[in-house]
Amino acid sequence: MIRIAKPAVHFLSGIACILASAQLHAAQRHFVASYGVDGNGCTLAAPCRTINAAVSTVDVGGEVLILDSAGYGPFFVDRSVSIIAPAGVYAGVSVGSLQYGAQIGGLDARVRLVGLTINGVSPNATGGVNTSGAASLDIERTAIRGTLSGISINGSYTRVAVTDSSISEIANSGIIAYGGSLTITRTNVSNNGGVGVFLQGGAQGIVRDSTLINNSNGGLSVYGTAAQTTRAFVESSVISMNAFANVSVQGTVNGSAEAEVTRSQLDGGGGRGASTLGSVGPATLVLTDCALANNLTGIYATGASATVVASRNTVTRNSTGIEVSNGGQVFTTSDNVVLRNAFDLIGAVQTSPKL
Numbered sequence: 001m002i003r004i005a006k007p008a009v010h011f012l013s014g015i016a017c018i019l020a021s022a023q024l025h026a027a028q029r030h031f032v033a034s035y036g037v038d039g040n041g042c043t044l045a046a047p048c049r050t051i052n053a054a055v056s057t058v059d060v061g062g063e064v065l066i067l068d069s070a071g072y073g074p075f076f077v078d079r080s081v082s083i084i085a086p087a088g089v090y091a092g093v094s095v096g097s098l099q100y101g102a103q104i105g106g107l108d109a110r111v112r113l114v115g116l117t118i119n120g121v122s123p124n125a126t127g128g129v130n131t132s133g134a135a136s137l138d139i140e141r142t143a144i145r146g147t148l149s150g151i152s153i154n155g156s157y158t159r160v161a162v163t164d165s166s167i168s169e170i171a172n173s174g175i176i177a178y179g180g181s182l183t184i185t186r187t188n189v190s191n192n193g194g195v196g197v198f199l200q201g202g203a204q205g206i207v208r209d210s211t212l213i214n215n216s217n218g219g220l221s222v223y224g225t226a227a228q229t230t231r232a233f234v235e236s237s238v239i240s241m242n243a244f245a246n247v248s249v250q251g252t253v254n255g256s257a258e259a260e261v262t263r264s265q266l267d268g269g270g271g272r273g274a275s276t277l278g279s280v281g282p283a284t285l286v287l288t289d290c291a292l293a294n295n296l297t298g299i300y301a302t303g304a305s306a307t308v309v310a311s312r313n314t315v316t317r318n319s320t321g322i323e324v325s326n327g328g329q330v331f332t333t334s335d336n337v338v339l340r341n342a343f344d345l346i347g348a349v350q351t352s353p354k355l
Contacts, residue, residue, distance in 0.1 A: 032047050049072075066084065074094075137159070149173065156201075189210070190211065209235075218247075222258070251282045256284075273298045299315060311333040317340055
């Protein structure tokens with residue numbers, strides 16, 4: 001399980017380093033604190049109380065620094081800004097009915113969120129973080145839980161990176177991208193009511209060193225829409241115990257889907273380890289150096305436009321190791337290990353030589 005690190009730090013000395021140059025660039029740095037007042041100037045001597053108040057007046061490209069542990073409320077961002085809670089400071093954002101914890105707007109804005117804890121406190125809390133039109137969003141050391149949606153990405157040109165974070169207990173999907181690019185690193189996406197990570201609309205996703213576990217509608221879904229190819233690359237990750245499929249790649253009449261999964265574990269959950277659905281549109285999956293165990297089906301390909309290329313994988317202890325149906329194609333090299341499944345193979349695979 002990946003956890004957000006909370007190392008012991010000398011907080012005051014860390015703040016002192018940050019403040020050393022604050023007087024030189026006062027407009028570039030605003031401060032919030034539990035004892036602040038929103039009518040203040042958001043200075044070190046007179047901090048504001050909420051993130052929203054500080055963001056609304058800080059210079060474009062500036063910083064909002066959180067001085068002590070408290071709740072700081074939902075906020076809207078309309079400009080490039082970094083919002084930073086140092087390690088050891090609890091910066092809570094309680095999300096009420098019909099609210100987002102962080103709503104990121106601002107055309108071409110570049111936003112960084114560091115060290116926040118975003119909690120839904122209402123069954124109708126809309127979402128944790130939503131971005132629409134921003135150029136980039138970096139989310140680091142942030143926990144999101146208990147909202148209807150976790151992180152929502154809307155925008156063909158938006159780049160989002162989620163690092164050392166946790167998205168859990170979301171009513172629907174943990175992270176959903178409608179276009180744009182998404183990079184997930186050392187992050188836990190678990191116990192959500194929808195898909196752990198859902199890519200569609202031409203989104204381009206990368207998942208590294210992360211865990212997608214126990215999500216109710218699948219671990220990773222790559223879904224082709226919007227007359228574009230939606231793609232995912234997964235490396236050194238654990239995608240396990242998810243219902244329906246740990247990894248699902250599905251083409252539609254409106255778009256194709258592609259995924260490459262390497263050095264990862266896809267096991268358990270009562271569904272499929274890796275599923276490729278190509279009945280109405282192209283779906284391609286490349287599996288390399290993966291373990292697929294304890295699934296209903298280890299590798300599944302159905303539909304004339306479904307293609308799986310598998311090499312150096314271990315497929316074992318599944319009800320069915322590999323299942324191919326309705327014109328799907330599975331190409332395997334001789335270095336896959338498929339054994340000790342109730343049925344090792346249903347359908348036919350094509351053996352490809354190693355080049």
